Amino acid sequence: NAGVTQTPKFRVLKTGQSMTLLCAQDMNHEYMYWYRQDPGMGLRLIHYSVGEGTTAKGEVPDGYNVSRLKKQNFLLGLESAAPSQTSVYFCASSYSSGSNQPQHFGDGTRLSIL
Amino acid sequence: GQQVMQIPQYQHVQEGEDFTTYCNSSTTLSNIQWYKQRPGGHPVFLIQLVKSGEVKKQKRLTFQFGEAKKNSSLHITATQTTDVGTYFCASGTGGFKTIFGAGTRLFVKA
DSSP states (O other): OOOEEEEOSEEEEOTTOOEEEEEEESSOOSEEEEEEEOTTSOEEEEEEESSTTOOEEOSSOTTEEEEOSSTTEEEEEESSOOGGGOEEEEEEEESSSGGGSOOEEOOOEEEEEO | OOOOEEEOSEEEEETTOOEEEEEEOSSOOSEEEEEEEOTTSOOEEEEEEOSTTOEEEETTEEEEEOTTSSEEEEEESSOOGGGOEEEEEEEEOSSSOEEEOOOEEEEEEO
16 A cells, blocks of 8 residues: 655755645545644644645645645645745645544655755 | 644653653643654654543553643653654644644654
8 A cells, every 4th residue: 555655755946946746645535734844843734635626724835835636636836945945745644524533644755945 | 823732842761761742732622643753754643532531552652631631641661762753742623634743752772
């Protein structure tokens, strides 16, 4: 079982460049999430989705956009990367009713913005 | 918004010593989840507590949910080097989102 797969695993960008982080899950989960993890700050929710075609803002949505065109995929976009977006990004999914179900995480994408 | 405060931020122990991390909230939590993240890895779900005063055990790990559902603890008995990592508590808000604490990083010296 692949579970939650994130691509790429590592990326270095220059300020102002754009990119898309891909997340795919094969567990037929309804809920999907994007988090960023910075030292000493735990996991902060960027955006989430409660089903195909739906997205919503989390704690720190500024500078990011997302799309959920297919149930199994959740994409995170950076339109104009900034050094403050240097972080480790985790995608997660859960079966239903987000906060009452365990979340399954991908391996993360380590992103550096120069 | 709702927050969960986790202490301590770091803990260094000698192998064989016990370890406890605490999670506190100013508001009542619908549930509490605990995750473990190994260095360089991703968070992995350990357990969920739902009931007031609930206690659950997984081998050397004991998880407790406070009577008022505002705090929780994770206790590891006789730590081993395999316990190294960061332990996160996460609270359910009753809605779609889960709020994570900042985590307690455990270092175990052999």
